[in-house]
Amino acid sequence: MNANSFVQCAVYMIVLLALAKPLGIYMARVYHGNVKWLRPIESFIYRICGIKTDDEMDWKNYAATMMMFNIVGLFAVYLLQRCQDFLPLNPTAMKAVSPDSSFNTATSFATNTNWQGYSGELTMSYLTQMLGLTVQNFVSAAAGMAVLIALIRGFIRREAKTIGSFWVDLTRSVLYILLPLSIILALILVSQGVVQNFHPSIKATLIDPGENTQQIIATGPAASQIAIKQLGTNGGGFFNVNSAHPFENPTAFSNFIEMLSILLIAAALCYTFGVMVNDRRQGWALLSAMTILFVPLLVLCVQQEQHGNPFLNFPGIDQSVGNMEGKEARYGIVSSAIWATATTAASNGSVNSMHDSFTPLGGLVPMFLMQAGEVIYGGVGSGLYGMLLFVIITVFAAGLMVGRTPEYLGKKIEAFEMKMSAIGILVPPFAVLVGTSIAVAVAAGKSSVLNPGPHGFSEILYSFSSTGNNNGSAFGGINANTPFYNVMLGIAMFIARYWIAIPVLAIAGSLANKKIVPPSLGTLPTHSLLFILFLAGIVIIVGALTFVPALALGPIAEHMLLHQSL
Numbered sequence: 001m002n003a004n005s006f007v008q009c010a011v012y013m014i015v016l017l018a019l020a021k022p023l024g025i026y027m028a029r030v031y032h033g034n035v036k037w038l039r040p041i042e043s044f045i046y047r048i049c050g051i052k053t054d055d056e057m058d059w060k061n062y063a064a065t066m067m068m069f070n071i072v073g074l075f076a077v078y079l080l081q082r083c084q085d086f087l088p089l090n091p092t093a094m095k096a097v098s099p100d101s102s103f104n105t106a107t108s109f110a111t112n113t114n115w116q117g118y119s120g121e122l123t124m125s126y127l128t129q130m131l132g133l134t135v136q137n138f139v140s141a142a143a144g145m146a147v148l149i150a151l152i153r154g155f156i157r158r159e160a161k162t163i164g165s166f167w168v169d170l171t172r173s174v175l176y177i178l179l180p181l182s183i184i185l186a187l188i189l190v191s192q193g194v195v196q197n198f199h200p201s202i203k204a205t206l207i208d209p210g211e212n213t214q215q216i217i218a219t220g221p222a223a224s225q226i227a228i229k230q231l232g233t234n235g236g237g238f239f240n241v242n243s244a245h246p247f248e249n250p251t252a253f254s255n256f257i258e259m260l261s262i263l264l265i266a267a268a269l270c271y272t273f274g275v276m277v278n279d280r281r282q283g284w285a286l287l288s289a290m291t292i293l294f295v296p297l298l299v300l301c302v303q304q305e306q307h308g309n310p311f312l313n314f315p316g317i318d319q320s321v322g323n324m325e326g327k328e329a330r331y332g333i334v335s336s337a338i339w340a341t342a343t344t345a346a347s348n349g350s351v352n353s354m355h356d357s358f359t360p361l362g363g364l365v366p367m368f369l370m371q372a373g374e375v376i377y378g379g380v381g382s383g384l385y386g387m388l389l390f391v392i393i394t395v396f397a398a399g400l401m402v403g404r405t406p407e408y409l410g411k412k413i414e415a416f417e418m419k420m421s422a423i424g425i426l427v428p429p430f431a432v433l434v435g436t437s438i439a440v441a442v443a444a445g446k447s448s449v450l451n452p453g454p455h456g457f458s459e460i461l462y463s464f465s466s467t468g469n470n471n472g473s474a475f476g477g478i479n480a481n482t483p484f485y486n487v488m489l490g491i492a493m494f495i496a497r498y499w500i501a502i503p504v505l506a507i508a509g510s511l512a513n514k515k516i517v518p519p520s521l522g523t524l525p526t527h528s529l530l531f532i533l534f535l536a537g538i539v540i541i542v543g544a545l546t547f548v549p550a551l552a553l554g555p556i557a558e559h560m561l562l563h564q565s566l
Contacts (some may be wrong), residue, residue, distance in 0.1 A: 001299060001306070002306075004316055004331070005302055005306065005313065007300065007335045008334045008335065008338065008362045008491050009295075009298060009299070009334065009338060009392045011337055012256070012259065013291070013295065013333075014462040015260060016264065016267055016285070017267065017291070018171070018209040018261060019260075019264060019268065020264075020266075020267045020268045020270065020271050020287060020416060021268075021271050021527065022263070023232035023264065023268035023271075024268040024269065024270065024272040024274070024275060024283065025271065025272075025275055026177075027177055027268060027272040028264075028271075028272045028275035028565045030172050030173075030176045030177060031149050031152075031169070031172060031276065032276070033172075033252060035176050038176060040174055040485065041048050041175065042171060042172070042175055044173055045175070046168075047169075048170070048364075049167070050310055051165070051168065051171075053165065053168050055165060055426040056162035056163070056164055056165050056166065057162055057163065057165055057166060058161055058162055058163070058509055059150070059163055059505045059506055059508055059509025059510075059512075060509070061164075062150055062163055062164070062166050062505055062508075062509075063501070063502050063505045063506075065166045065167070066143055066146070066147065066166050066505075067150045067502075069139070069143070069166070069170070069499060070110050070111070070140070070498075071112045071205050071276065073136055073139060073140070074106045074107060075106070076132065077102075077105065077106040077109055077110065077128075077132040077547060078102045078103060078106035080127070080128045080131060080132040081096065081097035081101075081102040081105060081106065081124070081132070082096050082097065082099070082102050083096065084096060084124070084125045085127075085185050086095070086129065087125065087127050088127060089125055089126040089127035089130070089198065090126065090127060090197070091126070091198070091200035091201075092125075092200055092201050093242050094122075094123065094124060094125045094128075097118070097123060099487055099501050100482075100483045100486035100487055101117060101123075101481060103486060103487065103490050104117055104485075104486035104487070104489060104490040105117070105118065105133075107134050107490040107493050107494050108236070108467075108472065108490070109132070109136035109137065109140060109234070109236065109292065109496075110140055110495055111140065111470055111493045111494060111496070111497035112140035112141055112143070112144055112153065112232070112233065112234060112382065112470055112510070113347070113349070113380055113466075113467060113471065113472045113493045113496075113497070113499065114137070114229065114234045114236030114472040114550060115237045115348055115349070115466060115467050115471075115472040115474070115493065116236055116237065116250075116472070116474070117480045117481035117485065117486055117489075118380055120236075120237055120238050120239055120240055120278065121201075121218035121220070121238070121239050121240060122218075122240070125361045125461055126198060126220050126221055127554050128237065129220065129221065129225060130221055130224070130225070132484065133225065133236060134224060134225045134228060136234075136449070137225065137228040137229055137232050137234040137236070137430025138144075138174050138178055138179070138182075138228055138232065139170065139174065140203055140232070140234070141178060141231075141232030141233065141234060141379075141380045141381070142169075142170045142173035142174045142178060142230070142232075143170060143381075143501075144381030144382040144501075145169070145171035145173040145265075145269070145380050145381035145387075146166055146170050146173060146377055146381070147179070147381055147382070147385055147505060148269065148273075148382070148385045148499050149164065149169050149276075149381075149386050149565055150163040150164050150166075150504075150505055150508045151163075151170065151385050151388060151505070151507065151508040151511075152273055152276050152277065153508065153512060154411075154507060154508030154510070154511035154512040155277055155408070155409045155410075155411060155511055156276060156277055156278070156409075157511075157512040158259075158515060158516050159513060159514070159515060160512040160513065160515075161512070161513065162342045162512070163505070163508045163509055163512050166261040168240075173268070174432065174515075178228060178231060178232060181227075181261075181264075181265075182224070182227040182231055182232075183227075183232050183370060185227035185257065185261055185475070186210055186223045186224050186226070186227040186230060186245070188254075188257060189223045189226060189227060189254055189257075189258075190223045191255040192250050192251045192253060193246075193247075193250035193251065193254075194222055194223040194247060194248060194249075194254065195219045195220065195222045195223065195247045195252060196221055196223040196224060197219055197220065197221065198220070198221065199219050199220070199326040200215060200219075201218045201219065202216075202219060203215070203216060203217075204216075204217055204381060210490065216285065217245075218239065219247070220238065221238075222238040222239070222247060222248060225238050225524055226238060226243075226248055226258070226507035227261075227428045229348075230258050230261040230262050230325070230350060231261045231264065231265060231380075232265075232380055232462060233262065233265070233266060233346045233347050233378075233379040234348065234349075234472070235343065235348040235349030235471070235472045235473065236349075236350075236472065237348075237350060241354040242350050242351045242352070243255075243258060243339070243350050243351060244351060244352050244354075245354060248353055249276050250554075252330070252331065252335075255330075255331055255335060255339075256353065258350075258352075259335075259338055259339050259342055259547045260534055262339075262342045262343055262346050262348045262350070263342050263345065263346050263379045265378055266346055266377040266378055266379065266383045266384070267290070268381055269288060269380065269381065269383075269384050270283045270284075270286045270287035270290070270384060271283040271284070271287065273286065273384060274286075276332050277409055279409070279527070279550055281527035282409065282526060282527055284512065284527070285526060285527045285528075285531065285532050285535075286384065286387060286388075286391070288532050289387070289532045289535045289536045289539075290345075290375070290377050290387065290559035292532065292533070293372070293376045293536050293540070294309065294341070294345055294376050294377065295366050297339045297341060297345075297368070297369060297376075298337065298338065298365075300361065300362075300365055301337040301340060301341050301358075301362050301365040302333070302334055302338075302364070304323075304358075304359045304361045304362035304365075305322050305323050305327075305333045305336070305337050305358060305359060305362045305432060306322040306323075306333055306334075307322065307323075307359070308320075308321075308359075309321045309323050309359055309562070310325045310562070310563070311562055321333075323357070323358070323359050323362070325357040326347055326353050326354035326355075326356065326357025326358070326476075327353045327357070328352055328353055331352060336350070336352060336353035337362070339352045339353065340353065340355055340358070340362075340365070340366045341365060341366065341369065342377075343369075343471075343473055344365075344369040344370050344471055344473055345369045345376045345377045345378070346364035346372075346374070346377050346378060346379060346383065347374045347378055347379030347382060347383065347435035347469065347470045347471050347472070348471070348472070348473075348475070349466065349472025349473035350472075351473055351474075354475065354476050354477045355462070355474070355475050355476065356476030357476070358478045358553040359559075359562075360454075360458075360553060360556070360558040360559035360562060361556075361559050363462075363475070363555055364551060364554075364555035364556070364559075366473065367458070367465055367475075367494055367551070367554075367555065368543065368547070368551070369463065370465045370466055370469045370471045370473075371429070371432065371465050371543055371547045372540075372542075372543040373390075373425065373428055373469065373543070374386060374428075374469045374470060375387040375389075375390060375539060379470060382497075382500070382501070384469065385500075385501075386424070386500065387539075389421040389424045389425055389500075389503075389504070389507075390421075390425070390503075390535060390538055390539050391408060391526070391535060392408065392413055392417055392507070393408065393418070393421055393422075393425065393538055393542075394422045394531070394535045394538045395408045395413055395524060395526065396413050396418055396533055396548075397534075398524050398531075398534065399413070400526070402520045402524075406524075407517055407519075407523055407524075408447070408526060409518070409526075409550050410505055410513050410516040410517050410518070410519070411511045411515060411517070412517055416506075416507075416510050417507050417510060417511070419505045420503035420504070420510075421503070421507065423499065423500075423503045423522055424499075424500045425497065425498040425542060426466050426505060427495060428469050428496045428500070429468075429546045430495075431464070431467075431468035431491075431492040431495045431548070432461075432464045432465050432469070432492070432538075433464075433498050433546075433547075433550065434546075435464040435467075435468060435488055435489070435491075435492050436461050436464045436550065437459055438465070439460045439463075439484075439485075439488065440457065440460055442484075444483075444484035444548070445460065445484060445485070445488075448478050448479040448480065448485060449477070449478055450477045450478060450479070453558070453561075454553060454555070454557040454558040454561065455477070455554075456477075456556050457553055457554045458475065458554035458558065459475050459476070459478040459553050460478065461473075461550055461551075461553075461554050462475035463475065463478060463480060463485070463489065464488075464489070464492055466490040467490075467492040467493045467495045467496070468492040468493075468495075469536070470493060470496050470497050471495055472550040473538065506515070530542070
């Protein structure tokens with residue numbers, strides 16, 4: 001990395017970590033019920049919805065309510081797509097979306113994955129974009145945050161039967177956190193030139209026409225959706241090329257702000273955790289472990305893209321500036337690499353460059369970040385509760401080493417917590433590897449791949465890694481808008497979201513029912529550098545043992561073939 005690359009990466013990380021503390025404190029106050037500046041609106045919502053704030057739930061009721069709410073949202077988005085051709089706010093007369101694509105998109109947005117097998121400006125009406133997709137961007141993100149807060153209550157409560165109210169946690173997440181931040185970000189984006197209107201597409205006459213004399217320029221209510229897609233780690237683009245589109249990401253400032261917002265809430269929630277468990281060192285420890293994993297992968301991605309593609313030296317293409325294929329010329333390699341690393345570290349999935357055009361090892365970085373379980377910052381709420389599953393595994397392994405019953409934050413980690421953690425950690429790899437295996441074995445899966453050899457395998461593996469870990473980014477080079485992929489990827493998204501969230505809530509209920517065990521001389525300090533490194537090592541080992549064989553068939557094999565041919 002040269003000096004300029006180092007400065008760009010350093011500024012990004014410094015600003016991100018500096019904002020984590022104040023936002024983390026604010027969110028802790030929200031969930032403690034100490035933020036009251038929107039209390040009249042909050043009370044009105046509870047009143048018209050019949051919600052009693054003191055009517056708390058055990059983990060089973062919490063999980064059932066969360067599932068019911070998300071499934072209702074899934075069906076609502078499905079029906080909007082199927083009926084959009086005769087609904088209002090459809091100035092370009094978009095037709096109804098096909099059943100398989102509607103299922104895939106509805107599942108995608110309800111699960112906070114935001115995988116898109118369609119072109120937004122050519123498929124979705126303004127009503128579907130706003131009432132369906134944007135609403136789900138808010139509530140699916142808030143649902144993940146609610147599950148995290150329920151788990152935190154499991155650690156801090158003593159011999160309790162309940163873990164809070166899903167409706168209260170959901171409402172506060174949207175009203176006090178996601179909505180205000182989205183309004184601020186949307187106004188900033190509009191000031192930079194991001195479109196926000198209800199106009200039909202604009203027809204522009206070409207200066208040098210060929211077969212076509214006009215270009216259709218899509219507009220619409222984009223800024224409001226882009227703000228929450230970044231802050232809520234949703235990632236679904238209003239336009240087909242996502243944040244590489246000048247109407248979504250017009251300036252260097254908008255590019256930096258959007259990159260920052262991708263990881264902002266997820267990083268701040270680590271500090272929220274520390275505040276809520278009354279030990280801020282624990283929050284810093286989790287944030288440190290995530291950062292220790294993130295920074296080397298970011299450096300590797302930048303280095304590989306700046307190194308360029310040596311194979312292109314033979315036809316005389318200048319690689320001194322690095323691999324510019326698929327990159328935004330406005331922002332360059334470093335910004336593209338930061339975005340690719342951040343969006344896959346979080347379960348965001350938005351892009352400002354095409355990952356399919358990255359070098360083999362440069363493309364391996366975003367793929368591995370997803371395969372690690374979306375816990376290196378991760379999605380809002382889901383990233384931290386996923387990392388806490390790894391914490392439970394880590395303290396259990398450490399307890400075995402010293403022959404003591406493992407404890408975390410004064411709660412004993414026993415067989416039930418280990419079983420639920422194992423389910424939560426193993427379900428995404430199961431969805432990814434089984435889905436990939438089926439896709440490479442059947443004609444319907446192979447026929448969509450546009451590139452042969454290891455790169456074609458990488459395209460399939462990336463697709464299932466993205467959906468099986470609720471990321472949503474696309475490698476490209478594969479036609480995923482087919483009945484086979486719409487159904488298979490939809491199933492992967494559903495499994496990856498809820499077969500983790502439900503075990504997490506089960507752990508929350510179990511922990512809340514336990515007593516607090518006072519620390520002793522044999523208690524492992526979970527805020528120490530040793531524990532942070534141990535935790536980071538567990539994340540890497542689980543990811544490596546699970547996915548290295550598959551990665552060896554894709555990007556690693558492609559890297560070796562590339563250099564073998566020189």
